[in-house]
Amino acid sequence: MNVELKQRVRRSMLFVPGANAAMVSNSFIYSADAIMFDLEDSVALREKDAARLLVFHALQHPMYQTIETIVRVNALDSEFGINDLEAVVRAGVDIVRLPKTDSAQDVIDMEKHIARIEAECGREVGSTGMLAAIESAEGINNAVDIARSSPRLIGIALGAEDYVRNLRTERSPEGIELLFARCSILQAARAAGIAAFDTVYSDANNEQGFLNEAAHIKQLGFDGKSLINPRQIELLHNLYAPTSKELEHAQRVIEAAEAAALEGLGVVSLNGKMIDGPIIERARLVLQRAALSGIREE
Ligand SMILES: CC(=O)SCCNC(=O)CCNC(=O)[C@H](O)C(C)(C)COP(=O)(O)OP(=O)(O)OC[C@H]1O[C@@H](n2cnc3c(N)ncnc32)[C@H](O)[C@@H]1OP(=O)(O)O
Ligand SMILES: O=C([O-])CC(=O)C(=O)O
């Protein structure tokens, strides 16, 4: 498996409707960590073939060679799924997003097709990554098995619009109806050593609502979030950026830890607070986030 693909940081993954030629042709101008072309629910049935062709060409365009590309394909048991896979793997997509993943078998079935297509078109077998979106109660029940189902999986994601439909409820500003699913996905992803991604916030004009949800999922531990609108990108990146106070503290922790290591000490105190393994690990994450996102603008 492509280790670099697995370790890459993804705060933002921007959905781009595959049938929208204007958006598909210029979404590389936005600074999302990944562009996620959609062939599934944002594409009308009569536009499925046209969207696949548009995305097939976009993936090979020079402007999409320097940004990570993900494609959400249709389910394999639909009439479009296999054709979608054939097109996007041949075109060299970085990651295939499998929607509505209910079981580990769904991932294994898709992986077999991806491996066959890679071999047929001369791509290195194993080079295409996978991302499984869980969007049902059954999928949440199977989250641990799904997260462990393939070495190609870079992460698992929540698909909340379909999930709340399945639960027979709707999304609320507080997200109480999603708490169990979010925690299940995080637990499963972390136990399997892969990334956890939150779902879309569907009201592109509600900035405060987006920020509230993004702060909530960051606090839970998510690595990032699927987005539907370019205006959400900077809001999210800024939220993942540490404050200058957090950064200064992290730097002091690392300095204290390095000094302690020179003296052969495992635990040391900084202004009366214990500094040991997990705290140092956390400080490293803050430094990594600052390197990527800068300092948070309040
Ligand atoms: C439940 C699910 O399955 S969610 C996943 C599937 N859904 C999607 O992919 C939807 C993606 N998002 C969109 O289509 C749009 O953002 C909408 C419909 C939500 C809102 O559209 P608008 O009101 O036109 O957005 P807005 O006014 O902010 O657009 C500003 C600019 O950003 C572009 N833009 C908006 N959304 C996107 C996007 N997702 N990707 C790329 N470009 C985009 C617009 O084309 C416009 O460009 P222009 O200035 O060159 O004309
Ligand atoms: O995966 C997502 O975030 C979008 C989606 O399909 C859903 O919410 O049902």
Ligand SMILES: [Mg+2]
């Ligand atoms: Mg969905």
